[in-house]
Amino acid sequence: MKILPLSVKNLARKPGRTTALVLLTAFLALAVFGGSVITLSLRAGLRSLEARLGADIILVPSEAESKVSFRNMFLQGTTGAFYMDASVAEKALEVPGVEKAAPQTFLASLKADCCSVKIQVIGIDPSRDFTVQPWIARSLKNELGDMEVAVGCKVGAGIGETIRIYEQRCKVTACLEPTGTGLDTAVYCNMKTMDTLLAAAEAKGVSHRISSGDDSVVSAVYIKVRDGYDIGDVNTALTGKLRKVTAVRTRSMLTGVSDSLAGISRTVTAMIVVIWVLAFVILLLAYTLIVRERSREFAVLRLLGASRNMLGRMALYESAVCGLIGGIAGTGIAAVGVFSFSALIEGSLGLPYLIPGFSTILCLAAGTILLSVAVSALTSAFAAWRLSRVNPGTALRDGA
Amino acid sequence: MLLQADNISKTFFRNTGSANYFYAVSPLSMEIRPGTVTVLTGRSGSGKTTLLNMLCGILQPTEGRVLMDRTDLYSLDDAALSRFRNEHIGVIPQARSAVDTLTAEENILLPARLYGKDPPAEKARRWMENFEIAHLAGVFPRELSGGELRRMAIIRAVIRDPDLLFADEPTGDLDDENTHRVLSALHDLAHGENKAVFIVTHENDAEKYADRVFRMDRGEVFPLA
Amino acid sequence: MKKQVIPGCVLFILALAASVGSVSFLGPCVHEDGSVGACHWAGRSLLGTGLLAAMLALLAVLFRMARLGLYLGSFLACVLGILTPGTLISLCKMSTMHCRAVMQPAMTVLFAAAALCALFGAAACIREKKGRA
Numbered sequence: 001m002k003i004l005p006l007s008v009k010n011l012a013r014k015p016g017r018t019t020a021l022v023l024l025t026a027f028l029a030l031a032v033f034g035g036s037v038i039t040l041s042l043r044a045g046l047r048s049l050e051a052r053l054g055a056d057i058i059l060v061p062s063e064a065e066s067k068v069s070f071r072n073m074f075l076q077g078t079t080g081a082f083y084m085d086a087s088v089a090e091k092a093l094e095v096p097g098v099e100k101a102a103p104q105t106f107l108a109s110l111k112a113d114c115c116s117v118k119i120q121v122i123g124i125d126p127s128r129d130f131t132v133q134p135w136i137a138r139s140l141k142n143e144l145g146d147m148e149v150a151v152g153c154k155v156g157a158g159i160g161e162t163i164r165i166y167e168q169r170c171k172v173t174a175c176l177e178p179t180g181t182g183l184d185t186a187v188y189c190n191m192k193t194m195d196t197l198l199a200a201a202e203a204k205g206v207s208h209r210i211s212s213g214d215d216s217v218v219s220a221v222y223i224k225v226r227d228g229y230d231i232g233d234v235n236t237a238l239t240g241k242l243r244k245v246t247a248v249r250t251r252s253m254l255t256g257v258s259d260s261l262a263g264i265s266r267t268v269t270a271m272i273v274v275i276w277v278l279a280f281v282i283l284l285l286a287y288t289l290i291v292r293e294r295s296r297e298f299a300v301l302r303l304l305g306a307s308r309n310m311l312g313r314m315a316l317y318e319s320a321v322c323g324l325i326g327g328i329a330g331t332g333i334a335a336v337g338v339f340s341f342s343a344l345i346e347g348s349l350g351l352p353y354l355i356p357g358f359s360t361i362l363c364l365a366a367g368t369i370l371l372s373v374a375v376s377a378l379t380s381a382f383a384a385w386r387l388s389r390v391n392p393g394t395a396l397r398d399g400a
Numbered sequence: 401m402l403l404q405a406d407n408i409s410k411t412f413f414r415n416t417g418s419a420n421y422f423y424a425v426s427p428l429s430m431e432i433r434p435g436t437v438t439v440l441t442g443r444s445g446s447g448k449t450t451l452l453n454m455l456c457g458i459l460q461p462t463e464g465r466v467l468m469d470r471t472d473l474y475s476l477d478d479a480a481l482s483r484f485r486n487e488h489i490g491v492i493p494q495a496r497s498a499v500d501t502l503t504a505e506e507n508i509l510l511p512a513r514l515y516g517k518d519p520p521a522e523k524a525r526r527w528m529e530n531f532e533i534a535h536l537a538g539v540f541p542r543e544l545s546g547g548e549l550r551r552m553a554i555i556r557a558v559i560r561d562p563d564l565l566f567a568d569e570p571t572g573d574l575d576d577e578n579t580h581r582v583l584s585a586l587h588d589l590a591h592g593e594n595k596a597v598f599i600v601t602h603e604n605d606a607e608k609y610a611d612r613v614f615r616m617d618r619g620e621v622f623p624l625a
Numbered sequence: 626m627k628k629q630v631i632p633g634c635v636l637f638i639l640a641l642a643a644s645v646g647s648v649s650f651l652g653p654c655v656h657e658d659g660s661v662g663a664c665h666w667a668g669r670s671l672l673g674t675g676l677l678a679a680m681l682a683l684l685a686v687l688f689r690m691a692r693l694g695l696y697l698g699s700f701l702a703c704v705l706g707i708l709t710p711g712t713l714i715s716l717c718k719m720s721t722m723h724c725r726a727v728m729q730p731a732m733t734v735l736f737a738a739a740a741l742c743a744l745f746g747a748a749a750c751i752r753e754k755k756g757r758a
Contacts, residue, residue, distance in 0.1 A: 002516045013501040013540075119719070156718025156725075185721055300497045303458060304511045304556070305486020307479045340734060343726030393453040396495045 025326025045180035045352025097229030123194030166200035180354030299395035315384035323376025408464030442616035490557035498541035632746035644675025664724035700743035706736035
């Protein structure tokens, strides 16, 4: 059967018509692939944030401006510097239902030599920590040693390199896996290293409202609630017992994130639907107009012995090839945009954003291309049916 | 191959007051034999093209049968009838009938290519030389004149070596010299290669090349010679 | 003729956009304290490379004689434009920085598209030469 080469010739030798059809399907594919990658990345980001936080309640000093600034620290890497008495961790453990309490100390760096922005240095106590340590353990077998740091994937320092913070050289011993949150731009060290950095900061005349050598202050305490206890009750108990301390339920923080995410998802989905409906109608119109333009050509083919089936297939092949090329082009352009500018998209959305794995992307791309071919074939099906039933006698006479 | 029209007729819808249909072709029977040229003349609108379309297998008669040897054309399903037309029937339509996206040569070889047959390129070249369009082989139809397109359509109709050849005003766009050349070629095909040739025309000259001449008037066919 | 000139026009627009972008919204990081990092020099280099590619494209459009050579020259300039940020001149390390989040991908996309145009233009010139020969 030699119908396909004929279809290809028809497409190649009518470049204007073919380009218009390809552009339409490319636009469809672009919207679907780009929109889906963004939505999936946001969902993956939220899941990653949930997994990464690991704590049920976070205790922060009441002076920490608001819950929002704390949230921003996690989502966008905004540096935070707020401190409270270190005994909060021990006191929290006395509250019934509290299983673990892990203190962390935050230090906003000056410009590190890697970049021109401040980075967040987070001091952890490896013996008590349960939030960051499991993640560090994936990349680092031992505990963090003195003047050793684990860096988020976006800090841009490799293992074995040294980074300078307040003129102190810290060796990078681990790079953490991406989370799509502000945690990717943080640097983790143990409390002893933190002390050294704090001393260096003080020596530079930078006031951090925290004195070096004094381990009596921390920035936040991460609480894990024992199984069987209600987090809300524990939260209330903690607020009652501890003064000048705010207890933030991670769930409520995540709910806020999740709400914004749902909003964005809805907008993206609505946009995709609108684009699809528009493109579907335009494609349908385009193919219907093509019936008029091409009925003569199909009548000639019929006269020369082409069956209805062959003509229908020819019309479908042509639209499917347009769909295939458009699908590949649209997906390719969307991929270039979404992947090249992922950092920009993440920054402007202000939400956890983690691009899904290669296999998911590959499936999504294949699905998008398949969908473009299917839509193209579907919108041309009626035209194909009409063309296959063209009467050569009347069609040729009408155009004579 | 012998073509027999067995009491075929064609009616079309038209509200005329007394009836809501009219006979484009009144019931008729005729034979088109191999080795003969049959010419059908008549005024415009007399039903000539409708009759030709029914005989060549692209328009189903309202009543009657069209038999080719013993095969009833319209009893075949679409795929079989299409293939049958491709292999046994060549048609030169009245109107412009080129596929615009194919060159003149590709148009000529199209009937063979439709069913994946080896294109008879050498034969096509010979015919094109004969009809003086060999230099236009790679040219697209939009750049060809009416006469060149007509000659291209004639070569395309004969390229598959059909048993039956139908031509609807084959010399409409041609000058005297080419008219003579085309009609002689059709005559030679009938007498030299034992084909059955059926020509619908206004040209009085065509009758000189005919073995039988019919005249059609208001859907009725009368033998002239 | 059209096939040889249109790629040059598109190439000119893309290269000009890259050079204008490199000193404006697609440029390197702006430091609050006025200091400059490596990415600043990458931006300067991109300005020059973009202008070079744009001028070569303009000449390719205007002068038929040396069109093929001019297209090939602007193709190489575009390759230089792709390699400049990150490979030839280092950028800020943190991937959320403006130079890495915006300048580098934008320049890669613009110069890659411009390089494709240069190749199309060159191919059209070669085809025409073959046709004449």
